[in-house]
Amino acid sequence: EHHHHIAVLAGDGIGPEVMAQALKVLDAVSGKFGFTVSRKEAFVGGAGIDHCGKALPEETIRACEEADAVLFGSVGGPKWEHLPANEQPERGALLPLRKHFGLYANLRPGVCLPALTHASPIKNELIEGGFDILCVRELTGGLYFGQPRFREREGDDEVVVDTMRYHKSEMVRIAKVAFEAARGRRKRVTSVDKANVLTNSLLWRETMIEVSKDYPDVELLHMYVDNAAMQLVRNPRQFDVLVTENLFGDILSDEMAMICGSLGMLPSASLCQGAQDNGLFFGLYEPSGGSAPDIAGKGIANPIAQILSLSMLLRYSLGEKTAADAIDSAVRRVIDQGCRTGDLATGAPGEIRVNTAEMGDAIIAAL
């Protein structure tokens, strides 16, 4: 009891640097809160290609299978961009991992802290006091994996097909994730669809309404995806939990992340129901931002997204809620104290410029 085991896939670019800070924080909280976590490191992405010939080597899959959860860094970089799309680090590692483990629920918090609204591209008067959205994206259905998908000649022309296919059961389970999450928050779910055009969206909307009956305490709103893309810019504070299908979620969660203004702060979790019936998920946890090859190796990247990914891992996969809460508060505290990596700094008085390792240290000190 209270012993856990995780796989650590640091990947490329800034991945290893920010991962080192997350692991330091893991040591600190496990000591403080009395649990142990053994770790197995494995190659992924460009590192996988370089060391084992592919973005997702077999032994990496095995390491993940044997773990309670996967802490993932980031993958990709110019070195591997000449490869065909489905062998590239991102595509070649993330999609197979999602599919292999059935990671159907992608949770992306879009938090803009009150102290960091200046970093958002949105005018301050529209986001005063910051905002806090949780985007719940379905991650294993729709156009990403739907069959048939093909291209073929048709006389002088060529035709190409992808298929947006969903089962109602897939919609039900992601809806439950969204409503459960809303219960622990501000109790509002905005379901995003294109019900004026897509057959998928008609079933989606019906299903959201059906599932909402089990959550009478949670408000359900519907919004077309084109309108959601506008409303995120116009008034992000109107959202609590956003729930949507795979491709819409891909687009809207990135738009939301950009509106937060500090990609280096945003974690994400990709979950599936765990083997035991204990409310815990198996999951892969990673920063929302990319591998940032331009600043890799300089020790200046913001490690907070990776550290908050660890906090999500502790919460959703290991059930170490107290440790997760402690990390979240420590992060807020160092931000309130004025600690700023380069991506957050404005030169305002009171700011303390820190590098990657110093930010990690500050968070550990604040624990």
Add this chain to the structure above:
Amino acid sequence: EHHHHIAVLAGDGIGPEVMAQALKVLDAVSGKFGFTVSRKEAFVGGAGIDHCGKALPEETIRACEEADAVLFGSVGGPKWEHLPANEQPERGALLPLRKHFGLYANLRPGVCLPALTHASPIKNELIEGGFDILCVRELTGGLYFGQPRFREREGDDEVVVDTMRYHKSEMVRIAKVAFEAARGRRKRVTSVDKANVLTNSLLWRETMIEVSKDYPDVELLHMYVDNAAMQLVRNPRQFDVLVTENLFGDILSDEMAMICGSLGMLPSASLCQGAQDNGLFFGLYEPSGGSAPDIAGKGIANPIAQILSLSMLLRYSLGEKTAADAIDSAVRRVIDQGCRTGDLATGAPGEIRVNTAEMGDAIIAAL
């Protein structure tokens, strides 16, 4: 020669009010530049439902068929929201019109004038000097019309399918529209796709590259749709012409419009090749914003989007380029003079508050 004929579909909400201003401007320019335009008015949207039992009555289709172009107002409102999705004013009028006339090219200028950057939700330092994007959206292919689309039982579950289907020839013709447009602008086309996931996008990307060979003077860039949703917020000034498929275009063009900050200023054109080989298109021209039922009937709506829609109609369908240029300059002039409808007003010194009719008059005076 120099006699034209258009259909006028004012629709619902603010549609009739702003249309009245556009028709005043049409009178003024046709007198000034020596051409005549006869008009046939017809019901559409909620007005179509109320007067003829459907959003797109047969006689309205006939009126459009007999015209060189269609000037469209806006449709929809709470009165008709209880109807099934495909009978509602927007969906029930716009999709059938696009399909019936094969209006495959949707052109949406996303212009933020230097004098109006304050109205954008984006921080001023990111959009200083304004910006000028042209979004070219494919409008008759992809998930909107692709077959098969169905839902059916599957054991205890239900499965639902929509199909993203494109012909290469459809991609070629929209690419040409984008590259031609770029030639008259800053000579940069950004093609948006999801080539790391969709088979459609692989053919799309290949086709854009192929067509670009005929436009060696135009630069072609590729961007994933999730990244485009971020870049529009982060730095809209990087874009000249954006070209993308139907659903991505639906989402991104609305996001872009919101970033401009003044929906009441943005026209759009939905085009298909005309019958004659004279470089002119048949087309439907409409404001990008909606019918704004909340301010309908008050005479305060901004008529500029409707007036610029007229200008696009004169340019693309009637070949009256001089008149179109004159309208565009007149609009810029009244904005520079400080004329502001309620949606644009900030209370800054030098602003002249005007209502719908006064804005129309000011533009005519500036012609």
